[in-house]
Amino acid sequence: MxxxxxxxxxxxxxxxxxxxxxxxxxxxxxxxxxxxxxxxxxxxxxxxxxxxxxxxxxxxxxxxxxxxxxxxxxxxxxxxxxxxxxxxxxxxxxxxxxxxxxxxxxxxxxxxxxxxxxxxxxxxxxxxxxxxxxxxTAESQVEDERFLLRQLIDHIPVHVYFKDLKSRITMANKAMAMWMGFKEGAELIGKHDSDFFDEDHWKPAENDERAIIETGASVTGQIEQETWHKGGETWVMTSKFPWRDRHNQLKGTFGISS
Missing domain, CATH: 3.30.450.20 (PAS domain)
Structure with a gap:
């Protein structure tokens, strides 16, 4: 007892x-x-x-x-x-x-x-x-990996961007920023293609992104003609994909162009 x-x-x-x-x-x-x-x-x-x-x-x-x-x-x-x-x-x-x-x-x-x-x-x-x-320790490793990934994204010679469900930029790399006339990608956050391009370009691009969000189908190797508000035209090859978070929730789209 x-x-x-x-x-x-x-x-x-x-x-x-x-x-x-x-x-x-x-x-x-x-x-x-x-x-x-x-x-x-x-x-x-x-x-x-x-x-x-x-x-x-x-x-x-x-x-x-x-x-x-x-x-x-x-x-x-x-x-x-x-x-x-x-x-x-x-x-x-x-x-x-x-x-x-x-x-x-x-x-x-x-x-x-x-x-x-x-x-x-x-x-x-x-x-x-x-x-x-x-x-x-785990947080530090994640921060290190994020830093390495950011270095890679900012130094590759292609345009990288993420957009939300309304096609507004949430992240862009340095190459993308310079292409759009800025120094840093952070300056593009919240911007829409309509802030830079004429409707005959930004509208089809937005439609593509809406289709990607609705269907989950990617667009790869598409040639686009960019017509700028400031005048002039440029041509890029673009690939776009559905953007999902780690919980598989749809956040928008991401893409690369060159």
């Missing part, structure tokens, strides 16, 4: 153990800091994050914040300082890389609730920390 807690301290110990088990399952740990004391309480899970024991665990919230990565230190200090202001925010929320006892940088999502006296002065902060290193 299991032993039952028979006094207040036993019951509190059981509650704390249950809380820590639940937090461990979610990869979270709890922390508690009374501001008039230099030491801080970390649960076992946070000590695992920090790769250290109770005796050598750093108080992450003590200036000059040596355990916080230099790139996040200013933002961390700002969030901490604001939380300590009289009648300041009720919560502390910041993500930062933290130097562990194993000399590794680990991304932690730090959340806390600020406890204040009647005068609005903070005297205690308690909350949770969760290791978000894997997610941050």
């Amino acid at each position: 299991n032993d039952q807690p028979n006094d207040f301290h036993d019951r509190e110990a059981v509650k704390l153990e249950r809380l820590e088990l639940a937090l461990k399952a979610s990869n979270e740990g709890i922390w508690d800091w009374w501001l008039d004391r230099p030491e801080i309480y970390y649960s076992r899970r946070i000590l695992e994050f920090l790769e250290c024991g109770k005796k050598n665990a750093p108080n992450l919230f003590q200036p000059p914040y040596p355990s916080i990565h230099p790139e996040e230190r200013h933002r961390f200090e700002l969030a901490h300082t604001q939380a300590l202001q009289t009648n300041g925010p009720e919560t502390l929320a910041v993500d930062a890389r933290v130097l562990t006892g194993g000399n590794n940088w680990r991304w932690l999502r730090i959340r806390g609730t600020v406890v204040r006296n009647r005068e609005g002065q903070a005297y205690r902060i308690a909350g949770s920390m969760i290791d978000i290193s894997l997610r941050k």
Whole structure:
């Protein structure tokens, strides 16, 4: 038969153990800091994050914040300082890389609730920390891939563009921008072919894009004559395709021309 807690301290110990088990399952740990004391309480899970024991665990919230990565230190200090202001925010929320006892940088999502006296002065902060290193690594990889793709798009010698369901440009590469008389693709966002071309060109082009949206059929290797508002004519070979997002939802069309 299991032993039952028979006094207040036993019951509190059981509650704390249950809380820590639940937090461990979610990869979270709890922390508690009374501001008039230099030491801080970390649960076992946070000590695992920090790769250290109770005796050598750093108080992450003590200036000059040596355990916080230099790139996040200013933002961390700002969030901490604001939380300590009289009648300041009720919560502390910041993500930062933290130097562990194993000399590794680990991304932690730090959340806390600020406890204040009647005068609005903070005297205690308690909350949770969760290791978000894997997610941050994945986000960084996605950003790197996006950067590489953007470099490729901006340096290939063909015009690349995406248009929404109303044939308005949502993205264009540098070659496309220069062809249209601009320096950067961002300057074309929101533009329609009717902003540049006579109706005898932009109307058939828009009809093609509507057909692609309705049928899902691509147009490839089509020769088009562009008649410009500013005067003059140019010829391009164009291929257009349905644009779908990663959830297979139709967003518009995209194409290349040269």
